[in-house]
Amino acid sequence: MGRSKTNETLIFGPFFHGLNKRVVRPEVRHLREQDEDMNFPKLLIANRGEIARRIIRTCKRLGIPTVTVYSEADRNMPYVQEGDERVLIGPAQATKSYLNMDRIMEAAAVTGAKAIHPGYGFLSENSEFAKRCRETGLIFVGPETFVIEAMANKIHARNRMKEAGVPIVPGYDGPIESVDDAVSLAVEIGFPLMLKASAGGGGIGMQRVDSEAELRMAYDTTLQKAVNFFGDGTVFLEKWIEEPRHIEVQIAGDRLGNVVHLFERECSVQRRHQKVMEESPSPALTTKTRERLYEAAIRGAKSIGYTNVGTMEFILDHNGNFYFLEMNTRLQVEHPVTEMITGLDLVELQIRLSAGENLPWTQADVGAAGHAVEARVYAEDPKTFFPSPGEIGRMNLPSTGARFDFGYGEGSTVSPYYDPMVGKVIVHGMNRHQALAQMRKTLQQMQVDGIQTNLSLLLKILDNHQFINGRYTTNLVTDLLRD
Amino acid sequence: MAEEFKSVVSPLPGVFYRRPSADAAEYVQEGGRVEVGDTIGLIEIMKNFYEVKSDVAGTIDSFIVVNEELIDIGQEIARIVVE
Known part of the structure; x- marks a missing residue:
């Protein structure tokens, strides 16, 4: 696997739009010739906000018609209008809308959708939902039902990985x-x-x-x-692992049993056990440990017959020992980090694998270049993390230098009923130093009025010497707020 | 002697729950007794849960908001007859 395959002049897909063209980035690797329509049925997106928009973007490029679903609280959300058709599925409470399988299945039936993409959160790792979709003859964009079921229970997942020879805590x-x-x-x-x-x-x-x-x-x-x-x-x-770091490996598998890794993501910047900033490559791994980590991730995924896109999460201790934590059988929030270093579109990969296509390349063909960082913008107090719902007033996102995956726009209301994440800022640089500088510059230029956000915390993280040196653990944010 | 009512108002917007989980019993029923600091409900806001506590001792007269109903900041949740 090469880490150096770069190209300075290639035109990027829709979501790379606005990037500084002088930055050396990986070659874009659309799995087929660009703009060639894919023969894939109408797809219902059983999710909301930024991930719904993200899925629509890929579907538009592939010529796949989309159906969005929304709750009464989400009527005016940008994603609702961006799909080709839309269905109101219930009141604001998630249990009565986005977690309501009956309403989602009805929406698919009414619109004639023949595939469902669950996004992340909500029903994405619910094996019962995957089973129902498949029994109804719908394509569920995700791994086999038995895989989702096997990984949903942490004790069970630990035992399966132990059997496969993957180290567990x-x-x-x-x-x-x-x-x-x-x-x-x-x-x-x-x-x-x-x-x-x-x-x-x-x-x-x-x-x-x-x-x-x-x-x-x-x-x-x-x-x-x-x-x-x-x-x-x-x-x-x-x-308890001392000085822990959370590092995950993106993997992809097909029905022939081929599994490849798509490198790692360092996810140790967390608040309340939830990720705030992610980057790839991880500054914590030696070449040797990195290779062992990839090997363990692939072995674990192969042992359970993993198909489609998924993530193996590990915890790394201060001696370079790593242990399996859990497997996420879905697209991750932080998937853009991987897209930026590989040039791949992971939503396209998910769709193609769920359509029965096989991996179009072997491990040796997959390259990564440069360094990518993602920052999550949350609607919350930057010190106490207390939620801050409300209407967004002015929102300035710089027009170049970064990718913005945002679920909300100016005038959107961040409702109290769902996740506090407003959006994600993703940058890419030739190296870590350049990527961090680009992230700092981008966040300094950003303005989000009307609600409290964690922008000041994100900037504080970027100025922290432990973070800059790459020598940080999951305690970083707690330590930083105490100082 | 006139009865003294105390209104419990929501400090947050979100979804109101009268029980800790779907299968659990209600924190307190109408007519039930509460002490200072007793939890009378939960508010879910952006996937976080906050307990609503009584700051008086007395008896629950009535709940104005039902279980799983959407609630706004400052909205009246319940009335307590103060002892």
Whole structure:
């Protein structure tokens, strides 16, 4: 695999529009000749906001008709009008709209859509939904149902990866029956520990515990949260990894059993266990560790028969040891980082793989070049992270130098009912130094009025010496706000 | 002696819940007793949950907002007959 395949003059696809043409970027690798219409049926996007717009963009290029669905709160969202057809699926509450399988299946039936793209979040990792789509004869843009099911449960996923020889965080792999049970296991493994919900995800349902007293206190609340959020009160224990970094590997697989990696994404800049800034390549990996990481990701994905696009998440300790955390059987929020260094369109890849096409290249054909960084703009207080819904007034996004994947525009209302992410800013440079400088310049030029945003926090991160040196852990944001 | 009502108003916009999870019992029923600091409901805002607590001791007279209803900032959630 080469990391040097670059081209200075190629015309980029629609979402590369506005990039500084002098920056050396990877060659764009549309999987087919550009603008050639794909023979793929009408696609319903079972999601909202920026990811719905992102999917529409690729569908337009491939000539695939789209259906958007929306809740009463989202009537005036930009994505709704950008699809070819639109269906109102219910009131604002996600459980009554974007999580309501019946309404989404009805919307597909009414519009004659024959494929569903679930985006991320909502129903994207719900194996029941994938199953229903497929039983109705719809193409579900994602991996096989049994794969989604196998990876949805963290204990199960840990055991599958262990069997495949992928390192997992030391801990207890069986469910824990009681708080006394937890305490005796904890003493065996040793504090500090992470107490986690097996059905958890998105940073919800996990708690660090440093002592028996803390474990006893955290046990009930973690269990309760697991029941509330995921309807499953199974919890387990993992050893706490000192100075942890979160690094994930993008992979793609086809039905012939071919699996390739599309390099890593460093995701250690987090607040409340949720990602704030991502970059690729990771500044933490040596060449040797990087190769071992890719090898482990591919081995793990192959062992479960992974098809389509997915992500293997790992935690890296300060000695360069890495352990499997979980697998995301969907497109990631931070997928543009990978697109910027490889020149690939991951939504196109998802669609082609779900249409039954095979990977058009082998590992050796996939190259990456330069350095990409993504910053997530959240509608929240930059210090307390308290949500800040409201109407966006003026919004200035610089016209060159960055890719903006935003769900909202001027005059859009960021409603209190969904995720606080307003959009993502993605930049690419020849090297990390250049990419960070470009990100700083872009964020300084940005203006979002009417709501509170985390823009000042993002700039603070870019000025932090640990971040600049690439020597940061998942504690970065907490440490930075304490100083 | 006139009864003294205290209105509990929402500090946030979002979705209001009267129970900690779909299968759980309600935090408190109408006619039920609350102490200072007791949770009477949850508000979900941007995937975060905030507990609504009573700042008086008394009896719940009525809930103005039903479970899973959308709620605005400053909207009346419940009335408590103060002791």
